[in-house]
Amino acid sequence: MDHYRLFIGGEFVDPGDGRTFETLDPGTGEAIATVARAGEDEANQAISAAREAFDKGDWSGLKPPDRSRLVMDFADRMMTHAVRLSILESMDSGGIINRTKTEVFLGSQMLRNLAQYAAGSFPWQEEIPVSGNPFFPGRNYIVREPIGVTVGIVPWNFPLTMALWKIGQAIIMGNTVVLKPASNTPISALVLAEAVAESSIPKGVVNIITGPGGVLGKTLATHPEVDKIAFTGSTEVGREIMTQAAKGIKKVTLELGGKSANIILDDADLDLAVDGVLFGTFFHTGQICESGTRILVHDAVYDKVIAKLKKRVSGVKIAYQLDPESQMGPLVSAEQRGTTESYVKLGLEKGFNLLCGGERPEGFMFQEGFYYKPTIFTDVDNKSRLAQEEIFGPVACVIRFENDEQAAGLANDSIYGLAGGIWTRDMKRAQELARNIKTGTMWINDYHAFGDYCPFGGYKESGIGRELGQEGLAEYTQTKRIHISSEGDQENKLGFQMMFSYPKSKSFQYIGPTKLNAGHGALNSLNTEVGLLSCQKAFVISDQGVAAAGLLARAEKALGDFWVGSFTDVPTDSSFETVDTAALAARRAGADLIVSLGGGSVMDTAKAVSVVLEHGGKATDHIAINRLTKAGLPHLAIPTTSGTGSEVTNVAVIKNQKVHRKVYLADNHLFPQTAVLDPDLTLSLPPGLTASTAMDALTHAAEAMMSLKSNPVCDGQALAAINLINQNLPLVMKNPQDKEARLNLQVAAAMAGWAFCIAQVALAHALAHTVGALHEIPHGTACGVFLPVVMRFNAEHADGPLKAIARALGIGVEGLEPGQAGEEAANKVEELMQACGHPTRLSQLGVPQEALYDCALHAVADPVCIFNPRPVTDPGLVMDLLEKAY
Ligand code: NDP
Numbered sequence: 001m002d003h004y005r006l007f008i009g010g011e012f013v014d015p016g017d018g019r020t021f022e023t024l025d026p027g028t029g030e031a032i033a034t035v036a037r038a039g040e041d042e043a044n045q046a047i048s049a050a051r052e053a054f055d056k057g058d059w060s061g062l063k064p065p066d067r068s069r070l071v072m073d074f075a076d077r078m079m080t081h082a083v084r085l086s087i088l089e090s091m092d093s094g095g096i097i098n099r100t101k102t103e104v105f106l107g108s109q110m111l112r113n114l115a116q117y118a119a120g121s122f123p124w125q126e127e128i129p130v131s132g133n134p135f136f137p138g139r140n141y142i143v144r145e146p147i148g149v150t151v152g153i154v155p156w157n158f159p160l161t162m163a164l165w166k167i168g169q170a171i172i173m174g175n176t177v178v179l180k181p182a183s184n185t186p187i188s189a190l191v192l193a194e195a196v197a198e199s200s201i202p203k204g205v206v207n208i209i210t211g212p213g214g215v216l217g218k219t220l221a222t223h224p225e226v227d228k229i230a231f232t233g234s235t236e237v238g239r240e241i242m243t244q245a246a247k248g249i250k251k252v253t254l255e256l257g258g259k260s261a262n263i264i265l266d267d268a269d270l271d272l273a274v275d276g277v278l279f280g281t282f283f284h285t286g287q288i289c290e291s292g293t294r295i296l297v298h299d300a301v302y303d304k305v306i307a308k309l310k311k312r313v314s315g316v317k318i319a320y321q322l323d324p325e326s327q328m329g330p331l332v333s334a335e336q337r338g339t340t341e342s343y344v345k346l347g348l349e350k351g352f353n354l355l356c357g358g359e360r361p362e363g364f365m366f367q368e369g370f371y372y373k374p375t376i377f378t379d380v381d382n383k384s385r386l387a388q389e390e391i392f393g394p395v396a397c398v399i400r401f402e403n404d405e406q407a408a409g410l411a412n413d414s415i416y417g418l419a420g421g422i423w424t425r426d427m428k429r430a431q432e433l434a435r436n437i438k439t440g441t442m443w444i445n446d447y448h449a450f451g452d453y454c455p456f457g458g459y460k461e462s463g464i465g466r467e468l469g470q471e472g473l474a475e476y477t478q479t480k481r482i483h484i485s486s487e488g489d490q491e492n493k494l495g496f497q498m499m500f501s502y503p504k505s506k507s508f509q510y511i512g513p514t515k516l517n518a519g520h521g522a523l524n525s526l527n528t529e530v531g532l533l534s535c536q537k538a539f540v541i542s543d544q545g546v547a548a549a550g551l552l553a554r555a556e557k558a559l560g561d562f563w564v565g566s567f568t569d570v571p572t573d574s575s576f577e578t579v580d581t582a583a584l585a586a587r588r589a590g591a592d593l594i595v596s597l598g599g600g601s602v603m604d605t606a607k608a609v610s611v612v613l614e615h616g617g618k619a620t621d622h623i624a625i626n627r628l629t630k631a632g633l634p635h636l637a638i639p640t641t642s643g644t645g646s647e648v649t650n651v652a653v654i655k656n657q658k659v660h661r662k663v664y665l666a667d668n669h670l671f672p673q674t675a676v677l678d679p680d681l682t683l684s685l686p687p688g689l690t691a692s693t694a695m696d697a698l699t700h701a702a703e704a705m706m707s708l709k710s711n712p713v714c715d716g717q718a719l720a721a722i723n724l725i726n727q728n729l730p731l732v733m734k735n736p737q738d739k740e741a742r743l744n745l746q747v748a749a750a751m752a753g754w755a756f757c758i759a760q761v762a763l764a765h766a767l768a769h770t771v772g773a774l775h776e777i778p779h780g781t782a783c784g785v786f787l788p789v790v791m792r793f794n795a796e797h798a799d800g801p802l803k804a805i806a807r808a809l810g811i812g813v814e815g816l817e818p819g820q821a822g823e824e825a826a827n828k829v830e831e832l833m834q835a836c837g838h839p840t841r842l843s844q845l846g847v848p849q850e851a852l853y854d855c856a857l858h859a860v861a862d863p864v865c866i867f868n869p870r871p872v873t874d875p876g877l878v879m880d881l882l883e884k885a886y
Contacts, residue, residue: 002033004186006042006210007193009049010203015042021211023186026094026330027320029368033092035186038211043178043219046207050149050176051225053204060146060174064124068115071172074199075111078192079104085191089160090321092187094330094370095284097322100160107164111172113452114473118172122473131483134625134666135494138486144477146174147251148227151220153213153241154189155233156182156332157287157392162232163189165467167196167206170230173476178207178220182233184332186210213237221245228476231255232289235390235416235461253465253475255289255457257390258418260439261411262292262447265404265424266300272445273423274308277396280421280447282316282374285331286340286394289462290419292447294387295376295398296407302400306378309398310355313374318361320369330369331393337370340393344375347386347395352377357394382410390416404429408436417459421447440466494866504869508711512754514637514648515674518747520739522678523638526558529674530593533634539591540566541582541606546598546640549684555597555638565589570598573655573662573772573779574605579619583612586633596672597638599693600779603647607670608654610635619654628669637672640681642732642742643693643780645749646700648675649757655773661858662769671757677750679742687733690745691836694729695784697749698722698829699768702787704752704759705805706798707867714759715804717751722808724748726832733836763872764790766862767882770855777845784838785845788826789885790868793877795822797870842886852882 003020005012014020014036022031038046054060059067078085086100095103128140152166159181170177181189189208196206209216217237221229221244228251231241238254245252262280264273280292297305321329331337337360344358357375360366372394380387380397387397401407411420417439422430427444434442440458443449450456450468457466465475487493492505517525530538538559542552547568556563567582582605586594591613596606610632611622622628639645652665682690701718704710710718724744731741767790768782791802802821803813809828813821833840843849856878859865865872872878 001031004033004035004190004210006036006038006046007190007196007206007208008042008046009207010197012193012197015039021183023092023184024333025091026332027091027322027369029334029370033187035190035210038209038216040215040219042209042211043216044223046178046209047149047220047223047225049204049207050178053202054146054148054176059171059176059202059205062174064122065119067174068119068172070200071115071168072112074195074201075108075115077198078111078195079108081191081195085160085188087322088191089188090329093156093159093185094321094332095158096326096329097324098326099284103158103161107161110164110452111168114168114468115172117453117470118473122470129629130627132627136483136485139484141482143480143482144474145480147476147478148175149225150175150177150228150230150476151226152177152179153217153220153229153231153233154179154181156184157284157289159185160188160192163192166230167192169467169472169476171201171205173473175228175476176205176207178209178226180209180211180213180216180220183210183212217241218244221250222247224248226250228252230475238463251478253457253467254463255467256461256463258289258291258416258458258462259294259388259390259414260290260292260416260419260421261294261296261407261437262421263296263407263411263423263433264298264301264305265422265426265429266298267425268301268423269425270301270304270308274305274312276421276423276445276447278309278313278316278374281396282313282328282394283448285328285372287332287336287392288448290441290448292419292421293391293396294382294410295396296401296410297398298407299400299402306355306398309376313356313376316374318366318371318373320365328374328394330371332370334370336393337372340372340391340395343386343389343391343393343395347377347380350381350384350386352380352384352386352397355398382413388414404433408433411437411439415461418462419443504708504710508709508713508758510711510713510758511668513673514671516677516750517674518677518750519743520679522676523554523558523681526555526636526676527560527562529636529676530559530562533593533636533673535593535634536562537564537589537591538562538593538595538636539564539586539589540595540597541570541586541602541609542566542568542597543570543599543602544568546602551640551681551684552597554681555595559595562593564591570602570605572601573776574601574608575655575657576619577657579605579608579612579654583609583619586613592633594633594635595638596635597640599639599641599644600647600696603637603639603644604652604654606635606637607632607652607672608665611665611670623654623663623665625664625666626668628667631669635672637675638681639675639677639746639749641685641693642682642690642729642745643696643749645675645677645746646697646753646756648672648750649753651757653769660773662773664863675750677743677746679739679746682742682746683737683739685736687736687837690732690736691729691833691838692778692780692784693749694725694745694780695787695833695838696780697745697752698725699764699783699787700756700761701725701748701752702791702805703761703764704755705801706794706869707760707762708869709867710759710801714755718755718759719804719808721748721752721755722805726809729832730835760867761864762790762868763793763859763865766859766865766872767855769862770858771842771845771847774855774858775845775847775851777847781839781845784829784833785840785842785885788829788840789881791822791826791829792884793881794868794870795819798822842882849886852886853879856882
């Protein structure tokens with residue numbers, strides 16, 4: 001009798017105590033070989049060998065293509081043992097030779113396929129384009145690395161294939177492995193060991209030990225040097241392994257039992273379906289975890305199916321597994337046949353109809369082996385043990401159903417969810433049903449159809465994790481995320497600020513990618529600008545006021561043939577609904593360019609629309625900070641107020657009507673590509689709106705100056721803007737037709753926008769957003785009212801910037817006491833507002849006094865508060881400030 005030895009550290013060895021066990025041919029019941037019986041010592045030795053081989057790095061550290069070439073070498077060497085492997089596999093496991101010979105070939109192909117995939121296509125490293133946390137800017141990527149020492153424990157039904165899955169996936173991904181085959185079927189794995197030894201795979205990468213699962217399993221699952229356990233077998237043992245592995249928090253993948261449903265619909269090709277369900281159930285004598293052992297048959301074809309099943313199954317040839325004509329061999333063991341018989345007894349006791357089988361085949365050649373006839377019970381109750389428990393023998397239950405919903409219900413009424421089949425000519429119906437079944441694999445008009453690139457594994461108690469395909473390979477890796485900060489200056493780190501107090505940072509990034517066309521008659525450049533953006537179909541977003549002032553008609557004319565439509569229903573505070581409606585209209589018009597014409601709400605709507613059109617979905621899907629990975633549809637902005645140039649920025653503020661809050665879409669991909677500033681378009685702006693939009697721009701500039709993120713580039717823009725607004729707003733109020741002053745206000749607004757979109761705004765905006773959302777106070781007006789009180793609030797904390805602001809407002813700052821510049825600048829802003837007839841108190845805007853505390857709470861929660869120089873965390877302080885503004 002042949003003798004097989006353990007394979008540890010590249011050597012074939014016998015255990016220290018010399019113990020062996022016999023393995024039987026289930027077709028004859030005779031022993032065919034003796035096999036070394038490993039104990040705890042040998043398990044420890046195998047783990048040490050695997051550990052050493054992994055830690056050495058000459059396998060785990062290889063580049064995937066180099067490692068894959070060595071695995072392919074192993075695959076080829078295995079094929080030199082093909083005939084021996086298939087005969088031994090048949091003799092040891094009872095698998096018919098017609099199957100085992102293809103399995104050797106398919107196994108070597110699997111190794112080649114997955115090795116090639118790992119070398120070329122597997123995502124070992126992936127960039128994360130956007131981290132999702134604006135507090136920690138930088139590059140992020142993941143690398144997938146081998147886990148370490150893996151253990152594979154495999155069952156007796158497909159010993160060779162299961163061994164190859166476990167060894168193959170583990171080593172292809174750079175791990176080392178200790179494999180434990182089932183005691184009933186140890187031979188093929190040890191022949192594989194010969195191919196490993198002949199290949200160039202380093203010693204210790206693959207180790208194979210045979211012996212009792214109960215003993216070895218415990219060592220393997222609990223050993224501190226083991227990093228992952230991959231098990232295929234019964235749910236009970238899987239549960240035990242998971243429990244043992246839990247102590248060491250080891251990664252576990254389990255491929256366990258099943259009781260899959262094979263569903264014949266009323267429109268199926270019945271001959272195909274009947275062969276399919278018989279193949280799905282009785283292939284390899286029913287000893288397959290994914291077998292479709294619950295045959296669900298539609299009422300309308302039930303009788304026909306039963307008759308065909310009976311006829312067809314009677315033709316299946318049961319014979320010794322090496323007989324080339326054998327279609328069904330023996331069960332793996334006397335024990336497994338005993339289990340099968342006990343379930344048949346149970347079915348008979350329950351009174352289910354025995355359609356066929358239910359006994360051992362008769363004849364001289366079946367006397368010693370563990371054969372059993374294919375057995376079908378009909379009209380089985382799905383709740384019965386026969387239909388609920390995994391038998392792992394040639395026993396099928398036929399269950400009747402009336403409609404697809406009921407079929408799905410029956411299929412799902414199981415603790416398992418490994419696989420399933422559907423037989424029908426209607427693919428739409430089949431796909432819908434497939435989606436309704438809670439299982440890891442569904443085959444339509446097929447069964448047992450595996451593929452190296454197709455993941456396999458279970459729902460529910462059928463297991464966790466997947467084998468094969470990218471998902472299966474990924475199970476043999478662990479994911480490491482690497483973050484490389486783009487901030488080298490600790491003072492600039494927003495995250496650190498939660499724990500440390502810093503002086504204001506001197507480092508910054510600047511971006512300002514909008515092209516500006518400014519000046520009288522700039523609107524005439526529109527046609528050229530559209531062409532420069534390589535666009536053909538310009539869709540205008542605007543509002544009723546702008547349309548009524550005749551500006552829309554002028555813009556449409558200037559666009560000429562490029563104009564494809566306009567949306568004019570943007571309200572004062574744009575909402576998700578507005579954005580979605582406008583996006584729909586633009587999409588219907590086939591727009592490839594969004595032109596915004598109007599004030600801040602129009603600009604914000606247009607930015608969000610351009611994102612929705614390019615990225616899909618709805619407005620609410622895109623509310624985020626720095627999440628976009630590419631720009632939206634091109635956007636050309638035409639501001640028509642004295643403040644909307646400020647909206648030529650990277651921010652869109654949209655109102656969420658449901659919660660009465662303004663929310664942000666902030667992203668550098670949001671900058672309009674081009675802005676046309678034509679003072680002719682602002683000539684008709686009423687004085688009140690001129691003042692309030694200019695105050696919006698002034699607040700942008702002043703807050704950018706005071707902000708914790710201010711920087712010299714933005715300071716320059718902000719101060720120039722403040723200076724221009726201070727000088728030109730009074731001129732425009734005096735003579736609304738003063739084009740030069742109008743243009744200066746537009747340019748000032750644009751600069752204020754560029755300043756704040758990098759340097760940020762702060763508390764005045766938080767307050768303006770709050771009263772805008774809760775009490776519908778126009779944004780610019782609210783900004784004006786809040787700016788002086790916020791300047792006073794920040795006076796001590798932003799003395800330097802406030803001095804610069806005061807100077808830009810024309811105030812002499814020589815000799816001012818620290819903190820005094822805030823007061824002076826605030827007074828000047830109030831004077832400016834009064835001179836323009838702009839409200840200066842909250843009470844003038846119609847905010848009820850009793851609403852102030854609510855406003856304070858909302859404002860404190862506004863994210864821009866983090867940029868305010870004086871910390872804004874105490875709603876009480878903000879309440880004081882609101883009262884002062886009142
Ligand atoms: P097991 O699940 O017991 O055996 C599978 C593998 O696990 C074998 O290598 C076995 O080794 C090993 N093993 C057994 N006990 C332990 C343990 N405590 N710790 C670690 N490893 C262990 O299957 P059986 O052979 O006992 O069959 C029982 C039933 O399991 C079958 O009737 C069938 O229902 C189901 N089964 C399901 C399979 C599937 O693929 N889903 C495959 C095989 C069986 P050893 O052989 O030395 O005991």
